[in-house]
Amino acid sequence: MSPRPLHFNAFVWPNGYHESAWRVVEDDVRGVLGLPYYANIARIAEAGLMDSIFLADNIAIAQYRATHLPQTQFDPISVLSALAAVTSNIGLIGTGSTTYSKPWELARRFATLDHLSGGRAGWNIVTTITPLVAAAFGEPAHPEHADRYAMAHEFVDVVTRAWDSWEDDAVVGDRAGGVWADRSKLHDPHFRGEYYNSEGVLPFPRSPQGRPVLVQAGQSAAGIGLAARYAELVFSGPPTLEAAADFRTDLHAQVVAAGRDPEHVLVMPALMITLGGTEAEAQDRARQLEELASPDFRWQNALYTAGLDPDAYDPDAPLSAELLSGPAPSSRAEQLFAAARARPDASLRELTDQTSGGAGQMHFIGTPDQLADHVIRWQDAGAVDGFTIMGSTLPYELSTFVDHVVPILQRRGRYRTEYAGSTLRDHLGLQRPSVNH
Numbered sequence: 311m312s313p314r315p316l317h318f319n320a321f322v323w324p325n326g327y328h329e330s331a332w333r334v335v336e337d338d339v340r341g342v343l344g345l346p347y348y349a350n351i352a353r354i355a356e357a358g359l360m361d362s363i364f365l366a367d368n369i370a371i372a373q374y375r376a377t378h379l380p381q382t383q384f385d386p387i388s389v390l391s392a393l394a395a396v397t398s399n400i401g402l403i404g405t406g407s408t409t410y411s412k413p414w415e416l417a418r419r420f421a422t423l424d425h426l427s428g429g430r431a432g433w434n435i436v437t438t439i440t441p442l443v444a445a446a447f448g449e450p451a452h453p454e455h456a457d458r459y460a461m462a463h464e465f466v467d468v469v470t471r472a473w474d475s476w477e478d479d480a481v482v483g484d485r486a487g488g489v490w491a492d493r494s495k496l497h498d499p500h501f502r503g504e505y506y507n508s509e510g511v512l513p514f515p516r517s518p519q520g521r522p523v524l525v526q527a528g529q530s531a532a533g534i535g536l537a538a539r540y541a542e543l544v545f546s547g548p549p550t551l552e553a554a555a556d557f558r559t560d561l562h563a564q565v566v567a568a569g570r571d572p573e574h575v576l577v578m579p580a581l582m583i584t585l586g587g588t589e590a591e592a593q594d595r596a597r598q599l600e601e602l603a604s605p606d607f608r609w610q611n612a613l614y615t616a617g618l619d620p621d622a623y624d625p626d627a628p629l630s631a632e633l634l635s636g637p638a639p640s641s642r643a644e645q646l647f648a649a650a651r652a653r654p655d656a657s658l659r660e661l662t663d664q665t666s667g668g669a670g671q672m673h674f675i676g677t678p679d680q681l682a683d684h685v686i687r688w689q690d691a692g693a694v695d696g697f698t699i700m701g702s703t704l705p706y707e708l709s710t711f712v713d714h715v716v717p718i719l720q721r722r723g724r725y726r727t728e729y730a731g732s733t734l735r736d737h738l739g740l741q742r743p744s745v746n747h
């Protein structure tokens with residue numbers, strides 16, 4: 311049996327994913343606030359025939375981030391809509407919060423992107439880690455982890471029903487008879503749930519993909535449960551090959567238990583890459599980034615990405631016993647709490663010294679040949695269907711990936727040589743869902 315093709319998703323981040331990237335790239339530091347920066351990245355990824363580009367979403371930020379990192383957390387749908395106009399094939403995946411949106415509003419915005427892009431939209435379903443959004447929205451409290459996921463299940467259900475509120479052939483365009491769409495093919499979901507009620511039909515017909523592709527990146531048991539029920543693409547995954555293979559096997563078992571086909575759930579974990587023409591050059595580039603890293607950023611980022619407010623903690627004291635005995639607000643907080651319990655005298659600074667920020671991704675450092683070997687080894691072990699590529703610097707790592715890694719994978723028969731279709735579902739080999747009501 312010939313090997314399956316690999317899939318790649320490009321994670322877009324200002325100047326690159328490493329926290330020091332903006333200090334080493336030569337571009338104007340304010341360039342990341344303009345559309346040309348995003349358009350350039352999207353075009354590079356499309357030239358490399360990648361399945362999609364991806365935008366994360368931090369709705370509200372802790373202020374330490376403004377000191378240490380470029381802050382460009384625009385509304386992902388607005389950016390992706392602009393990118394739809396300057397690309398023609400690549401998938402456009404944006405993050406949307408189930409905790410801080412209304413299902414109807416989110417369904418409408420992603421379906422709009424799907425229409426405008428000709429079927430290239432994907433929704434990364436997140437429950438939102440940081441409690442700071444509650445204050446920004448004037449909410450009394452950030453819901454707890456279990457409640458956020460319980461709400462998320464119902465939220466996704468409402469969204470998919472909204473996407474299905476028009477049958478595919480509802481638009482008839484009968485000029486002579488004066489009938490634009492057949493009203494009998496519109497279906498109000500009349501949804502009554504524990505958290506959400508929703509009535510009505512979307513104010514436009516079903517989108518080209520039927521439903522934008524559903525993506526999930528949570529790593530907790532509840533997050534994986536949500537993925538098993540709904541996701542067609544999963545971005546998370548543990549950092550070792552064996553654990554990642556077990557993760558995919560376990561996810562697929564849960565997918566089957568939820569009555570779905572594991573063939574329709576792709577796993578593409580995040581992988582930060584630093585490339586060089588020789589291994590020594592790649593190591594030098596990675597070392598330069600690490601040497602610029604700030605210990606003050608590390609402890610604050612460890613808290614923020616775990617769902618805690620860094621301004622409320624003393625970096626030179628251990629985490630309090632009271633905090634450690636309460637519920638962890640995320641899977642990353644669970645890991646941090648476990649580390650703190652194992653070293654009860656360690657200060658927060660000491661605990662987080664070795665951690666890196668971000669999405670808990672692996673960091674690959676090496677040559678294009680070595681990276682091609684790496685992704686093939688992981689695919690052959692049954693650990694992945696592809697990767698979410700995070701360039702430690704951008705656009706350098708992405709253009710090096712496209713110019714040097716992609717041709718190796720193509721020669722080895724592991725990667726497409728042209729786009730086979732025009733929608734994100736086509737690229738991922740996912741079926742177009744039929745209307746369900």
Ligand SMILES: Cc1cc2nc3c(=O)[nH]c(=O)nc-3n(C[C@H](O)[C@H](O)[C@H](O)COP(=O)(O)O)c2cc1C
Pocket residue numbers: 365366367368405435436437438439440526527528529530531532533534545546547580639640641642669698
């Ligand atoms: C590639 C990747 C991208 C992510 N993007 C976001 C994001 O944009 N916004 C967000 O709140 N969480 C993001 N996350 C975090 C998770 O989606 C999830 O919210 C977090 O891990 C907390 O949930 P958990 O406790 O189930 O892991 C991302 C994770 C990964 C691996």
